[in-house]
Each structure stands twice: as C-alpha cells, then as structure tokens.
Amino acid sequence: MKDKNLYKQILGLSGPWEVIKVDLSIEDEEVDIEISYKSNKGTCPECGAQCSIYDHRDERRWRHLDTCQMKTYLICKTPRIKCEKHGIKTIDVPWAESSSRATLLFERFAIDLLLASKNQTKAAGILRVSFDTLHHIMAKAVERGLSHREHEDIKHIGIDEKSMKKGHNYISVLSNSKKRCVIEVSEGRATRSARTLINNGLTDKQKAQLEAVSMDMWKAFINAVHKELPNASIVHDKFHIIKYLNDAVDKTRRSEARKLKKSEDKTLVKSKYLFLKNQENMTDKQLTRFKQIQELNLSTSQAWAAKENFKEFFNSETINDGKFFFAEWYQDIMDRSLTKMIIVGKMLIAHSEGLLNYIKHPIDNSVAEWLNGKIQEIKVIGRGFRTFENFRIAILFFLGKLKLYPQESQ
Numbered sequence: 001m002k003d004k005n006l007y008k009q010i011l012g013l014s015g016p017w018e019v020i021k022v023d024l025s026i027e028d029e030e031v032d033i034e035i036s037y038k039s040n041k042g043t044c045p046e047c048g049a050q051c052s053i054y055d056h057r058d059e060r061r062w063r064h065l066d067t068c069q070m071k072t073y074l075i076c077k078t079p080r081i082k083c084e085k086h087g088i089k090t091i092d093v094p095w096a097e098s099s100s101r102a103t104l105l106f107e108r109f110a111i112d113l114l115l116a117s118k119n120q121t122k123a124a125g126i127l128r129v130s131f132d133t134l135h136h137i138m139a140k141a142v143e144r145g146l147s148h149r150e151h152e153d154i155k156h157i158g159i160d161e162k163s164m165k166k167g168h169n170y171i172s173v174l175s176n177s178k179k180r181c182v183i184e185v186s187e188g189r190a191t192r193s194a195r196t197l198i199n200n201g202l203t204d205k206q207k208a209q210l211e212a213v214s215m216d217m218w219k220a221f222i223n224a225v226h227k228e229l230p231n232a233s234i235v236h237d238k239f240h241i242i243k244y245l246n247d248a249v250d251k252t253r254r255s256e257a258r259k260l261k262k263s264e265d266k267t268l269v270k271s272k273y274l275f276l277k278n279q280e281n282m283t284d285k286q287l288t289r290f291k292q293i294q295e296l297n298l299s300t301s302q303a304w305a306a307k308e309n310f311k312e313f314f315n316s317e318t319i320n321d322g323k324f325f326f327a328e329w330y331q332d333i334m335d336r337s338l339t340k341m342i343i344v345g346k347m348l349i350a351h352s353e354g355l356l357n358y359i360k361h362p363i364d365n366s367v368a369e370w371l372n373g374k375i376q377e378i379k380v381i382g383r384g385f386r387t388f389e390n391f392r393i394a395i396l397f398f399l400g401k402l403k404l405y406p407q408e409s410q
C-alpha cells in the first residue's frame, strides 16, 4: 500500500517526477502521495525552452481518483524555472491543468458522473467532494468548452426569457435551434441584458452573418437586436402569438360567461378547457358539448374560430399573401366586434414586420421552449441556485453542447 513505485505506475509518472512519500491516514481514510521533481532543468510553459530550476512553490494538493476506497491526494512543491524570454514561471505538472484543484483523471470522472446523473448533489456525494469543489470543476469545464467552441456560421438564433426564482427574477437565454443548444445566458431581461447576451454569445463575424432571430414581441429584446444585430431580421415566434390569441379567447369567454350568468344562462359555465383543448384530445362528452355551444354562435365561439383561422397565416407563401390574409382576418374580427381579439390584432399590426418576416424565415422558438423546459429541470434538481453565475455554469455545462473534458487526458 505504501509502495512508492506502485504509485508512480498508477499515476503514470515518468522522467524526473518521482513519488517520494506515501502517507496513509486510516482515521481520515486518506492517502497523500508526495511527488518531487528530480532534475535541475525544466520546460518553460510559454515557449518550451529548457531552463534552469529557479525555486519551488509552496506545497499544493490535487484531489485524485480514490485508491483502495480512500480519498487520494497528490502533493507537490511545483518547481519554477527562469526563462530568458518569459521570466520566472511555474512548470506544468503532467497530472493536472494549471489552475485545477483536481487531477485530469478526477475531473474527467467528475464530468462523466455529472453528465450521467444530471445531479450535482448526487455527484458531489459519490465523489466525496464539497459542492464548491464540484462547482469549480464544472466552471473550469465550461470555460474550457467555451474557449474551444467552434465559431461556425449561425443563421438563426432564438432569444427567450426564463424566470430564475419565484417573483420577478429573470434570465435571458440565447439558443441555437439547429444544434439544439444554449449559446449563452445573461441576468435580467432588459435591453442591456439582451445586448450583453448577444455580445457574449456571438463573435463579430457571427453577428454579421446572422440572418434571423426568433422571439416574442418583447420590446427590450427588439431594441437589443436593432442595436447589436442590424443585419438580422426579427421573426416573432408563432407559439407566443398563438398563446396571446388563446388568452384573448379565454378573456372573451370569461366576460361572456358573466353576462350570460346574469340572465341565468349557464351555457359557458365550466367551459374553459373546451376552448383551450385540441378537439382530438376531447372526450366524446366534451366534444358534443363543444359542438352544441358552437351552434349558438356566441362571441366566444367566433373568437375561437378567429384564433384557429389565424394559424393559416403561417402557411402564407409570399409576403403579399400574408398581408392580404392578415387584412381580411383583422377586418373580420373588427366586423364581429371581438374586442379582446382586436387588442391582439392591434399588437400584431404594431409588430407587422416581425410577423411577416416569418414568411421569409420560417423559424420559431420551439427549440428555445424545449431548452426552457430543460433549464427548469436543472433549476429544480439544483433546488434553486444561490447566484446567477452558478446557474449559468450549470445551464452551459448541461445544455451548451460544449467539449467539457480536459484536453490532455485520453
């Protein structure tokens, strides 16, 4: 167990790196492996020149994979060289990256465990490390991944918001719908947050080549795209639009139900889901009732039909077709005095450019919404994150499609 050569083999050390001491602490269930550098020459980490050893740094500890079920640490006073070009530098150690608190093998195993369990608390328990140490490994993995990210051409992105805590804490999320990954997140949902998001997530070249951004009709995001991505078209997401129309149908139903109730008419009592559900998901009983209500030609049914009709807009083949369709649709809800629908209609007129852009760039936020669900899972498993930065690291670690592993290890 205290065989120095055995540990040298296990650690794969060669050349001047020697195991000089193995310390067992049965009480703490720990093994400390002390390593020394037995040479008076070392390699400059900047230029690779062979230089003389100048001095040694204070002792450092790196967590390594357990040996014999004991927590195992490597201990070393790393030498510093004096390079003619670069001055005094600490040499690289073969078992860890320069700012790591753990060895390459330990980091690799921690990353595998996190990806498999998707649960930081569980992974920290199995690895017997503090949450802080695990977070440090994740943060390093994300930093590494972001620096190695290939800056491929991106044509389309999505921007969406996500609540971080109960109340009004939001984050903004930039996503790549083709790769189905999160590019970057930022704190808040104001114009400044979205501008930071775009600038941190995309290179200048990517910003210039971007064709379209899908998003809700949120003013702050629109402003940010106008400022940072003047060449890109804004496309208002169809799912957000349909949600506004659905809400307007429900508002119409509520106000009409109240009116009818005054004259003892219970036609619309408990009918909410009839107008929100897809017909194919209804029971026979629900469908029969729904059809009976339709025959009465109430405002609610008319609003529902207008909402259903609107979906046809997204099949327009040309901008002119789209304009023509919208004008007719709007005239129809005006003629029928469907006030709640008219409010949404007016909002769409105010955002007509982004509405019509869908015909040129048929993109939407479906991937962004799917990622939002995944972010929600991370939030629930993480039981809320104390800081935004911790939340950001977890999102990019699990949803960024990044190359997370240390490069030197196999």
Ligand SMILES: [Zn+2]
Pocket (backbone or CB within 6 Å): 044, 045, 046, 047, 048, 049, 083, 084, 085, 086, 087
């Ligand atoms: Zn040098």
